[in-house]
Amino acid sequence: MKKIGIISLLIILFFNSCSTDDINKDPNSAYTTTAESLVSYAEKALSDYNNTPNVNTNNFRLLMQYWQETTYVSESNYNFVNRNVADGVWNENYVKVLNNLQKAREIINAYSPSPSEISTWDAKKKGQLAIIDLLMVYTYQTIVDTFGDVPYSQSLQLVKYPLPVYDKGADIYVDLIKKTQEALTNLNGTPFGDGEYFYKGNSGKWKVFGNSLLLKLSIGIADSNPTLAQQIAQVAISGGVMMSSADGCQLPYQLASPNFNPLYSELVASGRDDFIAAETLVDYMINTNDPRISSYYQKNKDGVYVGQQPGKAGLIDVFSRIGTFAYTRTTPGTILSYTEVAFYKAEAAARWNTGNAAIEYENAVRASMKEWNIADDLAVSYIAAHPYDNSNWKKSVGEQAWVSMFNQGLTSWNFYRRLDYPVLIAPETAISNAGGKVPVRLQYPGREQTTNGTNWSAASAAIGGDRLTTKLFWDKN
Template sequence: MVFTVVFAGFTSCETVDFADINQNPNEPNQPVASSLLANAEGALADLLTATTPNLYVQYLSNGQYEEESRYQTLNWDWEGWYAVLTDLQRVIDLNTNEDTREATATGDASNANQIAVATILRVYFLEMMTTRWGQIPYSEALQGLDAQFPTYDTQEEIYNGLFDELDMALDMIEPGQGPNGDYLFAGNMSRWETFGQTLKMTMALRLSVANPTLGAQKFNEALGNAISSNNENLYYSFLADENNDNPWEDRFLAPSFRRDYLVSDVFVDNLVGSGASNMPEDPRLKEMAEPATSSPGNYIGAPYGAVNSATDDYSFITEDIIFTQDAPAYIYTYAQVLFARAEAAHLGWTDEDAEMLYDMGVLASMEQWGSSNEEATAYLAANPYTGPQDIGYEKWVALYLQGYEAWAEWRRLKAMGYEKELTAPAELLSNATDIPDRQAYPATAGSLNEENYNQAVSSQGPDELNTVLWIFGG
């Protein structure tokens, strides 16, 4: 079953340029499915490079202005994400409506492949949204005047619905070309199959606390079909063009020219480990960060949650990312899949070998970041598998700069009891009492949909940053 999930009346926090993609449905012009899909895919750019979640999990520290690392922002708008869902729903509608489906498929992919791609992508966005806010409008959303005040579905209802949607989409994939407008995977349906199966595996592991029985079932359904090598890593490709280049480069060079987002002391110190600042134990640090400008050859992390005005004294993110317009943004990686499989083996969900998969995960992450085989082998020999806490730590390292995914996994691992331990700054802003467990609803949510907002807050808990969500043990 495909749920129609779109809602109007809120504003997006991420800076996504949606241009003119949300056309007036009363206008006579026919929307073009390929343009709608292309604009929806474009929303991935800012999502995958968002700064705040990378600060939550302490990969980064701020420079002169430390408020973001002290959780200043309470309310997070979501109109942009529902606008994206609107476009994806319109792609589905154009391919299912008897009056438009034939014309929509003419000169394009089959109706089935277009529906499959749009559905997989919207499941990805919706899963991201529920891990940020918790209960959200889902089953009654995007129905316009038919449901002006949609209910907020529980996370359990949302995950059940998303699994149904994803399974339907995967079953629909046909041989042949994918849709026009797909610049994420250039219409390669085998890549979309891999994306959908890896998304399914990731969602299944998210249930390790809230519903491990369903989680194990769905995990095994995806096992063997997810990313199987670094060559299959899923990422958003940017261009060496100001119209679609890497947002990290935009922050450090034109148009922002802002020397901020230093690598945190928490991350640097952990990767330096038993080594030295000029020779870290973990060779990935040399690929992930730059030595401090004022201390050549030395990797020095900036104190987390503090004002760090003397930015030359600390390490920045690698120039391969912050000074490179076409540096990719990872969606899912082989290392992430291997650590997921290692944890599933530890949990008894599969009969695979947790230690072997842990070793493979470390080596895959090393390869992804460009460390040599010799460096990777030496690191692994010094850091063998001893239990799930090792998986938790290595997954934290491997998800470097994958902000929202890293934050979601850190919260889940925390509920499991083997996360990389992190400590919040001493003085927090907003109503935070610790590292955020969620983001609060848009500031206008209570006034625009009061009854359903109040019901969600009553059921889920206070609309605050440290209300633990159902999916993470709340």
């Protein structure tokens, strides 16, 4: 991992302006930084990464054949090397998110409360660290699910470990579960203020998020560590996971630059038209009479929905544009949605009888319909026409999760790799390194090969080769 310091943007507060009465103080120096401002920055960075369609960092909508590129189709054909995509992913998560959260942790641990704060500081401190831990758990899971074995135990300690070792993904998952459970026991009151943008520091909402994250972790290792997975899934569900869209974790983007949604940034503010609908999902939705198609896509110049074949370029007016939500400045940035959690509950019920699988499946599809403002009667008709199939639950859950996770590409990729549905076919024009298949991981950053070569080489050997086709430890089928 390249040694990168905390970036100067740490002081730039999202939705706030930074000012000082002392002109002799540098507003971009570390002494003006508060833990809450670092959390603010990290949360926006995390949301920006999750939601951007920028091909330098987030190509999961292309992988899952939701979107297609209009002109430059390298990423649609899985060439992620030209733009150093993996380096971008590494930087977004390790530097912009995790490094800032780690700095916030250090500030909190070093803080000396005033006499009036002493009686309440211990609980507040625990709560602040718990929220930071949950954000870090979420981010590390994202990194593991993208690459496999990654720096963990020695990461974020760049002075002591400038070249960190890579920990096994399976071991990281176990520790993330432990950290999540510990964080849940320390949440109380409102440890952060409005500068914590996801839940405004509300511990009750963070507990629901934490249990939902615990369920996500358990489902992630359902095939690689089924005993632990089942145990943790039951603990998470009984602890209280998301039950409606009001529980969802989102960033509320604003009208003004640079705080509008990164979708708007790439599709409108950039002045470019780089994306159109992909044929795979468009045809599936047409064939299944899915009412969400009008929310996902716009009709082309001829008044119909048309998607381009994955891997091929296409004219913007011939094929469908992405839905109007992507052209809207204030579309919220999704971190963890109720729809996603509902599908985890459906999968848990199918695997371990934690509930009625058919009902949980229907709840999940209905949650997606509501998320996209589809009328209840249309949702009921759609579910009746596409009932849960107990004999092939992976197909039922996998295909519907694929459709429902339209704006959550990485999450959709996880469902796809775990359940092997839907059946996606790689473009004939895809790079040879993909082996004729949709990639199941990203290769490690080129920068890691040159600056942390020994540990990169060991990790590559441990996972079975640093290739797009190397399955992660939890991808067993």
